[in-house]
């Protein structure tokens with residue numbers, strides 16, 4: 001488990017500036033929710049936290065991201081190491097569809113060059129599927145393809161795959177937006193259990209979900225063509241019950257966005 005500290009992050013796509021000096025501390029062992037209307041830069045900010053932003057050819061950034069005080073972007077840190085320590089779960093479940101459930105879970109080990117014995121692999125598959133709340137449903141069909149699972153199960157498989165490389169932070173970009181209410185509940189329960197061992201940062205458009213799952217909230221806003229900024233952040237209860245800024249109040253109460 002580690003804290004993430006974003007300091008004065010600005011981001012561009014080409015000439016287009018989409019974030020302006022955004023700072024946010026995401027404490028270890030807590031769930032931090034990033035909320036705000038579409039296009040205000042939440043996903044871009046999230047992708048900067050595990051060095052995925054730089055995959056876009058036109059993308060650039062300024063500022064610092066510290067993982068437990070160490071610069072994620074320092075020249076002596078490999079990108080693969082940054083992405084292993086800060087994992088990501090996406091909006092749309094993206095298991096390798098033809099690959100077995102078992103192989104999906106351990107797929108990240110190959111990418112990160114981690115060598116483990118067969119026995120250790122078996123244990124890891126059981127452990128991470130259990131943590132992702134999927135073990136009981138799939139224990140008897142680990143050799144079946146990941147693509148044969150339901151959407152909600154696929155998303156939990158993706159969570160297990162992320163956990164298998166033992167990240168210290170897990171980023172989740174609207175992980176439930178493609179799921180039905182029951183599957184959404186399962187993922188939310190999983191988040192509540194996982195936070196005891198991995199720091200979580202989640203982007204969500206669902207205010208009830210932010211209120212249910214997060215300890216802390218940051219409200220992003222990009223007003224009329226200006227880059228995104230954080231208007232207000234703090235403990236989730238305070239953000240919902242006594243927001244300091246009227247724009248936060250309007251947003252969390254569904255008056256815009």
Ligand SMILES: Nc1ncnc2c1ncn2[C@@H]1O[C@H](COP(=O)(O)OP(=O)(O)OP(=O)(O)O)[C@@H](O)[C@H]1O
Pocket residue numbers: 013018036037038039040041042043044045056
């Ligand atoms: N690959 C890209 N190339 C160019 N511009 C991009 C790219 N990705 C995002 N943008 C722009 O950056 C800005 C912020 O987008 P971003 O996806 O981070 O916002 P968001 O708050 O996550 O939105 P949403 O809630 O709709 O997902 C938008 O103006 C968007 O058009």
